[in-house]
Amino acid sequence: MPDSGRAPVLSLSEVSAGYGPIQILHEVSLHIDEGEIVAVIGPNGAGKSTTFKVIMGLINHLGGDVVYLGHNLVGLRPDRILGLGLAYVPQGRVVFGQMTVRENLEMGAYLERDKSRIKEAMDYVFTLFPRLGERPSQVAGSMSGGEQQMLAMGRGLMMRPKMMMLDEPSLGLSPRLVDEVFDKTVAMARGGLTVMLVEQNAARALEISDRGYVLELGRNRYQGTGGELLDNPDVRAMYLGGGVRGA
């Protein structure tokens, strides 16, 4: 495992988790260092989204440690975790459909009381996603899929997080918008954000990532730098299937 020499922002060691009595994750370990983009790939149902949910305190934690910047996240409520600077953008472009773009972004800054900081964060989001800035009063549910994804990402930026977990941001988008989403992800990382990215679009994700993990049936399977995984024949055969992009 290559050591970037940077401090880990988030590390999971042997984390098990599930829904009610059903265990999905079996002793998953991974870590993300400061400023990295780390991709988590794997087939449908591998437990990628579940990994995000257990980090965020949304589901049953059955064992193992989740440590974020020295804080043990196990047992913390999602709002506390967000308060520590860890943002999560769920799968499926989930925005508040009946709220306007501005209201969605305000919800992203729900924990921020300082109006001027909210304004600054919103200006940053509008700079990064100009199309949101053009239509702050549009009802989110009436926007295109790509715009909704940008809004979900923008909402995740409103608390000025140190790290963001992005679940399948390119899912179901047209190729042009997929490019745009990946470009924005890289742009956010350049702005100092540590990014953990789950993607079906494994090849594209690994191209922009420093490192990656492959999960299978709720367990660690492979890990390495983006390049190593892209060159690994097993990974190629299973997830990068003959150069086909996407799932």
Next chain:
Amino acid sequence: MDDRAEMLGPEKAGRETAFSRPFADTAPAVAPAVGRRRGRGWMERSEVRSLYLLAAFLVAAYALPFVIGIRYGTVRWDAEWLGYLGTVVLSGFLQGGVYAMFAVGLTMIFGVMRIINAAHGEWVMMGAYLTWAAFFYLGVDPLLSLVFTLPIAFVFGMVVQKLLLNAVVGQPELTGLLVTFGLGLTMIYVAELIFTTDFRTIPYAPHSVQITDSIAVSQNKLISFTMALAISVGVYFLLKLTRIGKAIRATALNAEVAMVCGVNVGLIYLITTGIAASLAVAGGALVSIQFGFNPETGIIYTLQAFTIIILGGRGHYLGALIGGFMLAVLESLVSLMIPNGTAMVELAAYGLLIAVLLIRPGGLMGVKEG
């Protein structure tokens, strides 16, 4: 919680009931399913068709009392009768504001927690008794007593949330319905123990106000309406503009995303039920100065609130307000025109509820279907 997130997923969009989609206006609550975009025009063909259906249904519903009235000779077209008609419709309209106010509480609880509160009418009944007790034992003016009955109701709502509803959030809808039904029955028995089954009334500003030469309504109706309107508008702006209101709406739209936005959803549940109980108790205070009540009166209010929500469709806030006026005006027509009409008023709510469910299970207004 995760089940809830699932429930709100796109695959659920196809089979909604009138209760789903809280505080919805026009757009789907969740991003459209992949590769399948919803129409963006505010009115699609199917919606235009459903508007016609709505219009036809309403004409029929409001015409029926006239038809029966003509059949039994209660309808006369002279000036005196038209004066009655005007009076009755106006008082119905005023009553609608009060109905709407407590129905909104039902909508909020359903919207945020997916719990159908079958005890809602009993909360209204509790409001009536609180007002009555304050009036008779302490001599407090029924409107003034809102100053302390509303905080009591808010705390009561939070306690119910903590002890009862938190246990059923995320469970199938039937569970919540049964638990709240049990709560309602318990409240009826407790009220019977304390207050007996006798009907109580609070004499309050019964004098008539002449609106035109032939139309007059009692002062207490005008006062109730004004209070109800003020409270409903207040809560509307609370939901629309305040931080906590936005958090309530966000939780209703998607609890999981609200959580990851930093909303303490448990706290939102407490506040929502507190507000809903306050609205119900305020409704109880405002009906207590107009009508007699006993411990079982609440059942009718539950039924009315259900009907209003079904009429309003989707449980959305303005829908509940409009539904309140629609039901109350219809009730007033029934009481005027159908022989033995006052006893038939309850039937109006039942009839309307069943008719809507038969014709459009998704509710009359707003919900698009197949």
